[in-house]
Amino acid sequence: MTNNLTNERRYISVSISGVGGSSIIMVFAVLCLTVFAVLTLMTAKTEFDTSQRLNESIKNYYRADHKASEFVAALQNADNIIEIQAIANKNGAVFEAMTDTDSGIFLFVDYSVPIDENQDLSIRLEITPGTNTEICINIVKWISVYTDEWSSEISLNLLKQN
Amino acid sequence: MKKVSLNSHTGLFLIELVIIILFFAISAAICMKLFVFSYVMTEQSSDISHAALAAQNTAECFKAVQGDITKTAELLGAAVENNTLSYHPTDDITLTLIAEEDTLEKNYSIIGKIHVTDNHNKIIFDMEVIALRGIGVNTK
Numbered sequence A: 001m002t003n004n005l006t007n008e009r010r011y012i013s014v015s016i017s018g019v020g021g022s023s024i025i026m027v028f029a030v031l032c033l034t035v036f037a038v039l040t041l042m043t044a045k046t047e048f049d050t051s052q053r054l055n056e057s058i059k060n061y062y063r064a065d066h067k068a069s070e071f072v073a074a075l076q077n078a079d080n081i082i083e084i085q086a087i088a089n090k091n092g093a094v095f096e097a098m099t100d101t102d103s104g105i106f107l108f109v110d111y112s113v114p115i116d117e118n119q120d121l122s123i124r125l126e127i128t129p130g131t132n133t134e135i136c137i138n139i140v141k142w143i144s145v146y147t148d149e150w151s152s153e154i155s156l157n158l159l160k161q162n
Numbered sequence B: 001m002k003k004v005s006l007n008s009h010t011g012l013f014l015i016e017l018v019i020i021i022l023f024f025a026i027s028a029a030i031c032m033k034l035f036v037f038s039y040v041m042t043e044q045s046s047d048i049s050h051a052a053l054a055a056q057n058t059a060e061c062f063k064a065v066q067g068d069i070t071k072t073a074e075l076l077g078a079a080v081e082n083n084t085l086s087y088h089p090t091d092d093i094t095l096t097l098i099a100e101e102d103t104l105e106k107n108y109s110i111i112g113k114i115h116v117t118d119n120h121n122k123i124i125f126d127m128e129v130i131a132l133r134g135i136g137v138n139t140k
Helices: A002-017 A021-076 A081-090 B002-064 B069-076
Strands: A094-100 A104-114 A119-129 A135-146 B079-081 B084-090 B093-101 B109-117 B123-132
Touching: A021 A081, A021 A104, A021 A119, A021 A135, A021 B002, A021 B109, A021 B123, A081 A094, A081 A104, A081 A119, B002 B069, B002 B084, B002 B093, B002 B109, B002 B123, B069 B079, B069 B084, B069 B093
Parallel strands: none
Antiparallel strands: A094 A104, A104 A119, A119 A135, B079 B084, B084 B093, B093 B109, B109 B123
């Protein structure tokens, strides 16, 4: 009776430590590998998306910058103020004339090019008649401005009020 | 009774071990493929980021010196040949800037075409920039 019991115990202990144990270890190892692989892939994908967004934002900015530079180059190629006004009107720019008692007449041209749906490249040029009938153009402003509506009242419902 | 039991379990254990090794090999191969794919993707995104920043840097230098490609090359430590500037911002990418005179009458602007290529000569970033000449900047 005692001998049979010992054999049974040995049989059970062999069964638990041998068959099945390695399967559990393998499942754990594969699970760990899979989790780490998926995490790495997700991180890489996020990095790739971020770099693509950076790429697009830089390209969008320089596309707008290119267009604004073309506009300024067109103004530089104009022969007189009337031609400048015509170019400005054609491109949808705002033409503004200001008089100064000391320096005479100043002309300002405001022009904006959309960079993306939320940003514009806004430029302001000062045009003054130079020597020998040349026209001097000074860049007063060349900045990207945020055009989307800004909402100041964003609150988080952290606590429920009765 | 004892001998039979141990032998059958050894056989079972061996079969299980073989199956486990096969399954683990397949799983490990798939996971390794994912790791390699992630590594390649990270390398690509790193190259794209570096390319975009190098192109932006070059464009601003080109504009600051009013389209003078020799001065741009001096600022960036690059080589110039036939109105074409080229340098390596990092070991893996090559940046090329080609300067072209504009077609307007008074020739007040220079167009710079920027291309960034990787080690396999594949274009990863390209853009155009215009440098204006004879223009003042009013800081008032």
